[in-house]
Amino acid sequence: MSNQIIKLKLLEKQDLQKIIDWNVDKSAxxxxxxxxxxxxxxxxxxxxxxxxxxxxxxxxxFVYKILLTSTDEMIGTIEIREIDETNKIGKICRFLIGEKNNRGNHIGTAALNEILKIGFKDMNFKKITLGVFDFNYSAIRCYEKVGFVKESLSKNIRKVSNAYWNLYEMSILKPEF
Incomplete structure (x- = not known):
């Protein structure tokens, strides 16, 4: 799958070190x-x-690496999991644009559009969901830009560093894409 900015390919074992490199200076x-x-x-x-x-x-x-079309450089990851074959539903998880300089350049939107094409066309899903913490405003804007809507808010879903985080469940239906 590809478009003008990025393309998605299945992640391979030799790509794992890049994910470690992106997370070296990150916090828990x-x-x-x-x-x-x-x-x-x-x-x-x-x-x-x-x-x-x-x-x-x-x-x-299905874990995909996000590659810049122009250079084939791996700049992120995105996965589809929790596949419900009966109801034709999949969930996007662990979506990461590794380097900050690649964020805010429509790469996230492009990656989401590509994974939605895979989910709706190749996997024949009727609905795709995701979860996002309520304070992650840039991610929420990106998800809404491609058509995701907030379905619910789970309060105090995860305790992290002595605080409780809230999580939005968001979804998009095939006809809305």
Missing amino acids: DDLMQWAGPKFNYPLTLKQLENYFLSEVFIEKV
Whole structure:
């Protein structure tokens, strides 16, 4: 899948170190915001390798690397998981634009449009969902820009650094895309 700015390809084991590099100077809160409780701080290559062995290669989890079309440089990741084949629903998780200089350049919007094409056209989903912490305003704006709507707010869903975080569940239906 590709468009003018980025293209998506399935993430491979040799790409995992790049994710570690993006997270070297990040806090435990940053890791929680991006990955939820899936990984422990600090993020290690072993954790990512175990994730691939236990989930990506066994379950229906599709992790894509986001590549700049012009250079093939890997600049982020995005995944589809929690696939409900009966109801034709998938969930976007662990969406990360690695370097700050790649944020705010419509790359996030382009990546979302590409993953939605995969979900709605290739996987034939009727609905795609995601969760986002309520203070992540830039992500919420990006999601709304491509058509996601807020469905619900779960208050105090996650305790992080002595504070409780709220989470919006958002979704988009195939006809809305």
